[in-house]
Amino acid sequence: MPNPDFLAIGSIIIDDIVYPDGRTSMGVLGGGGTHAAYGIAFAGEKPGLVGLVGEDLPGDIRARVETDFDCAGLVWTHHPQMRGWQIFEWNGVRNEVFRVEVIEPFMYGPAADCPEVPFKRAAGITLLRAPEHVADWRARFPDAMLLWEPVRVFMLSADHEAFLRGIAHADIVSPNLHEAQTMYGIEDELEIMRRLLADGVKLAALRMGERGSLVARLGESLAHYIPAVEIADIVDQTGAGNTYCGGFLVGICRERDVAAAGCYGAAAASFTLEHVGCARLPADRDAEWERRLQEARRGLRSVLL
Template identity: 35%
Template sequence: MTASFAAFGNLSIDDLVFVDGSTRWGVPGGNAMYAALGMAVWGERASIVAPVGPEYPLGPLAGRIDLSRCPALPRTLRNWGLYEEDGSRHFVFRRETRNWADFSPAPSAVATGRQDAAHIAPLPWQHYGGLVGALRDSGTRLISLDLDDRDLAKVGLDEVGALLNSVDLFLPSRQDAEALFPDADPIEAVRRLRAIGPDVALIAVKCGADGVVAHAAGARQGIRLPALPVDVVDATGAGDTFCGGTLVGLARTGDPLEALLFGAVAASFCVEALGSSRLAAATPGEARRRLDALRARAGTYPI
């Protein structure tokens, strides 16, 4: 039976402010959209599970993503996306949509379809446990999870550890890792997360243009994978895209390095254009060619 994939998170319309002072208003985005397109790069037609309003242009995505599980809302989540010189980004909710929970999927959304593998994108902290529990109860085999650094100052490491140990792929960003461990670089953050979650199949810290550092359960060495050298236009959504590709890679191959390669290749398409246009047009054939080019650049580090 072919695996089915789903991305649980948000659909949003983003107003972006870049470091050079340029802006772009009304860009259709959202972590669930980018994660699902990261799966679509590899030929999967994943479901998005994210509430959405009538002004979001779903039509262009219909051929690549299953949109039948998106609950209808009167309006779509809207953000300011503010970029820093070091590559970090801050998303601030617009006044009319400031209650993030109203635009996020509830555990009951799991029952609207089937998913053998699911990615949970950044959501309000209180949503994670219920979604993971509902997915496990429904028989979901693989669960990947990304964090949001805004909530991490409010929760303890014991709570983070419980969440970490409930999933199969734990995929925070460097910003998330810094919020958890302010005194640690990404490799040290992976080591500390591994100490908390010794059996989690794959732990990876996404480092933007610096690639990703990761560790597979039981491995004697960590994995260091650079980003593919492409012309970067806009990095919005690249981390979410990486997560979607990585989940597909692990589901298909069972190999952590291959999973990371799938993720890095998917992200490389995302950054080549503003919004999702290049990502939505990427084909599995293009992805395979990039994967072959990147595989030889993978390295290791002592764990």
């Protein structure tokens, strides 16, 4: 079996969604790793998904991930598949209530040295992990373009020393704005971007929700504001950031340009916003992808750092 060029390493979750009006969507495919893998797929590459899954994963979901991804890097466990209530409020706040007792292995497994993950190389990987895991995955894939998406709970701990240890092993770091504000204790996104680069981030992609993203490369004088691709009816913002990361990774590997990569991220994220849980690969992906990419490119704005 050929080795996929791009890997998404992260969690796979089954969400049981409760809307503010009491409606529900049960058994929806979610999880940061899965969303990032779809980001890679929206950009036109078939990703390998690396994560821990329960042997009781519902059959329809198993069939879906096996169609859309290379699943040789999934590690099957006898623990019940990680599953949680996602309870939405009218203001968009989401409360997560896990429905299984064992969570940790799904958040952080498999380990980088796990022999059950067969992949020998990768052009690019997205890694949704805490900082102590970045060095291990770097050691396993020394030549890969490594995008580190720090997990939210870590960013909110504002442990700057640990953050620096993660940065040292990543090529790209993508926090969201609120998380980065907490980490640095500053509000202004350009100031945060300067701090990220001063801390040694080679390529930074600061995700800013409906305001789009701010991207920059260490050593260059410009930073670039990438607009969000406009979506008429935003159904669910969950996973937009993970999907952005998958798109960005493919963009930087293909185009070698940080602004272009940001546009890939925005285009990829836009698909997620239209769906509850992971978006499906649209039948007209090629055309829709081009349209959304062009829209992001048209709105690009560069500023002096």
